[in-house]
Amino acid sequence: MSAAMKLDPRDRGGPAQPLLSVEGLKKYFPVRGGLLNRQVATVQAVDDVSFSVRKGETLGIVGESGCGKSTTARLLMRLMDPDSGSIVFDGDPVGERAGITVNEMRRQMQMVFQDSYTSLNPRMTMAESIAYAPRMHGTPRKEAFDRAETLLAQVGLNPRQYARRYPHELSGGQRQRVNIARALALEPRLVILDEAVAALDKSVEAQVLNLLGDLKSRFNLTYLFISHDLNVVEYMSDRVMVMYLGRVVETGPVEQIYRKPRHPYTRALFASKPTLDPDRRTTEMPLTGDPPNPINPPSGCRFRTRCAFAQAVCAEKPPPLAAPLDGETAEGAPHLVACHLPEAQAAMGVSAHA
Amino acid sequence: MSDATIDTAQRVLPAADAPASPAPGYWKSVSQRLARDPVTIAVSLVLIGILFITIGAPLVTNADPYAGSVLARLKPIGTPGHWLGTDETGRDLWTRLCYGGRLSLLAAVLPVTIALFVGGFLGILAGYSGGWINTAIMRTMDVFYAFPSILLAVAICGMLGNGLTNSILALGVVFIPPMVRVAETVTTQSRNLDFVEAARASGTTTLQIIRHHVLANVLGPILVYATSLISVSIILSAGLSFLGLGVTPPEPEWGLMLNSLRQAIYVQPYVAALPGVMIFVTSMCFNLMSDGLRSAMDVRLNK
Numbered sequence: 001m002s003a004a005m006k007l008d009p010r011d012r013g014g015p016a017q018p019l020l021s022v023e024g025l026k027k028y029f030p031v032r033g034g035l036l037n038r039q040v041a042t043v044q045a046v047d048d049v050s051f052s053v054r055k056g057e058t059l060g061i062v063g064e065s066g067c068g069k070s071t072t073a074r075l076l077m078r079l080m081d082p083d084s085g086s087i088v089f090d091g092d093p094v095g096e097r098a099g100i101t102v103n104e105m106r107r108q109m110q111m112v113f114q115d116s117y118t119s120l121n122p123r124m125t126m127a128e129s130i131a132y133a134p135r136m137h138g139t140p141r142k143e144a145f146d147r148a149e150t151l152l153a154q155v156g157l158n159p160r161q162y163a164r165r166y167p168h169e170l171s172g173g174q175r176q177r178v179n180i181a182r183a184l185a186l187e188p189r190l191v192i193l194d195e196a197v198a199a200l201d202k203s204v205e206a207q208v209l210n211l212l213g214d215l216k217s218r219f220n221l222t223y224l225f226i227s228h229d230l231n232v233v234e235y236m237s238d239r240v241m242v243m244y245l246g247r248v249v250e251t252g253p254v255e256q257i258y259r260k261p262r263h264p265y266t267r268a269l270f271a272s273k274p275t276l277d278p279d280r281r282t283t284e285m286p287l288t289g290d291p292p293n294p295i296n297p298p299s300g301c302r303f304r305t306r307c308a309f310a311q312a313v314c315a316e317k318p319p320p321l322a323a324p325l326d327g328e329t330a331e332g333a334p335h336l337v338a339c340h341l342p343e344a345q346a347a348m349g350v351s352a353h354a
Numbered sequence: 355m356s357d358a359t360i361d362t363a364q365r366v367l368p369a370a371d372a373p374a375s376p377a378p379g380y381w382k383s384v385s386q387r388l389a390r391d392p393v394t395i396a397v398s399l400v401l402i403g404i405l406f407i408t409i410g411a412p413l414v415t416n417a418d419p420y421a422g423s424v425l426a427r428l429k430p431i432g433t434p435g436h437w438l439g440t441d442e443t444g445r446d447l448w449t450r451l452c453y454g455g456r457l458s459l460l461a462a463v464l465p466v467t468i469a470l471f472v473g474g475f476l477g478i479l480a481g482y483s484g485g486w487i488n489t490a491i492m493r494t495m496d497v498f499y500a501f502p503s504i505l506l507a508v509a510i511c512g513m514l515g516n517g518l519t520n521s522i523l524a525l526g527v528v529f530i531p532p533m534v535r536v537a538e539t540v541t542t543q544s545r546n547l548d549f550v551e552a553a554r555a556s557g558t559t560t561l562q563i564i565r566h567h568v569l570a571n572v573l574g575p576i577l578v579y580a581t582s583l584i585s586v587s588i589i590l591s592a593g594l595s596f597l598g599l600g601v602t603p604p605e606p607e608w609g610l611m612l613n614s615l616r617q618a619i620y621v622q623p624y625v626a627a628l629p630g631v632m633i634f635v636t637s638m639c640f641n642l643m644s645d646g647l648r649s650a651m652d653v654r655l656n657k
Contacts, residue, residue, distance in 0.1 A: 074551075077555045079551055079554060079555060103557040106555055106556060106557040107556075107557060110555065110556065111552070111555050113548045113551070113552060115548055118547045118548040118549065119547075119548035119549050119551075119552050120549055121549045121567055121570070121571075122571075123570050123571060129549075132553065132556075132558075132566070133553070133556035133557070133558065136553075136556070136557070136558045136559075136562055137557065179552075182552070182556075185556075186556055186557075
């Protein structure tokens, strides 16, 4: 970790302790219907998800829509309560008697939403929106507004020009900058970016990504970067976590996952990424069909219904997240895969005619 | 960054060197926009005029609103001493209209105010809490909705007995359900918006969220709705008095006056129509005002 990171007075456990550690996070949504609104089914939106985020890194979370990325983000912010699982923030369990309260955690963890328009109150000016949370936490009005202007400048918007504007008077990229400024207003240590650039034009997206990079080093931030865009995740992340139907299927350092993905799903996901290089043709079999209904997910490994390698064992029990079976591991950040079959993990470049 | 400098919504800021903060409050900017709308200004002036002649009735007329004269019955408009004529018992109509506005306006504004507070509270409660609280409140309101509003008002008035207080109460009850619906809809909409989630995520308490984010977004629509309800209320309360369920004679009240002058419609049609004209003008003014209020409150419509 950087020297500046050590100077953060809020750092409790030193650089080796993960900033955020999530264990067995679970969220099932009841599906109601029929007579008397009975619960007829459950959607297993997030099922037994565990991961940790180290201080100063960017953890990218990728997956198809509906895989539980955004639900995970909302569970972390406690915008909804998890059914089970624990969240530990820098050594302090959140919401437990021995640890910190949800509100204390929220001061150190903030979130930027995907929709830049609905995430700003249409009746508040930019400066009011940014200054709002600090004011609610007791910062005097003048001080909060001064700081809001500083933040506006730091996200690349001239406060003279933008502080008094309303959300509808700004472009999408400008609004997302304001959203970032608002998330930073409480001086968080961890920022969750939930598809924060997904709705932006490509050129604006690049600018906002660069801004996020600058802010990260300037404020010693740690990012949880949620996106379905594999290129963006590769550019932003130090480590990547791949989710499928509410579970983690693979996690590891970004170079390893992108160079040598182990899980058949990860490979299929990367194969679906269009390449502009004619010499690098996609040879992986494309994924067919939609993801299974999360109301009634497949037994055992959830990917087995779309997996070319599936065998009997895959239906029996869910595969644990473990080191790749060929034993190749990196020091530091481990590469973990949830797959029973060594041959499925080893299969590289299986051509489409196989 | 081109993103920051390419400015699509070019807006001239007041004095470039003026400090940008703190920003003007939302309500301040609404009143500034209201003050620029000619229709709203005209309508407000008419309403202020009506308020002045009703509340300040002794200043604009010397006559007694109850004192009639058999000799001066149903005089036409322009009669010396009675410039708006007289009614069927010879009372000065101008005086009656001035004093009558007091009760008419009271009977119109008070029910809406009751509905604004009770209905607004219930609606925000239902919308923000959701679940069974919402179901309980909204289904109860649906029961009231099953009756046409005038019938419901007549029924409640009939139950409570006639009189001003009871007609105000009855109309208040009639206006609560639609008010709850408006407040509930807007609250539910704004509760699920990302900025409310963002406020929650920054540790804002539920009460603060309701005060700053929900109320600010709900207050506009329900105030606009309340203003438009006043015009309905004037007509309904006049209707109740017309039916003999509201104010009792000889109290001056526009609805009641319209009723008693109705027999004179062939003798003095212009005089007989005057209380109706007052009801129409006042109701129209409140309607136009609610229109102006709505567009002034909609930040997106204005530059």
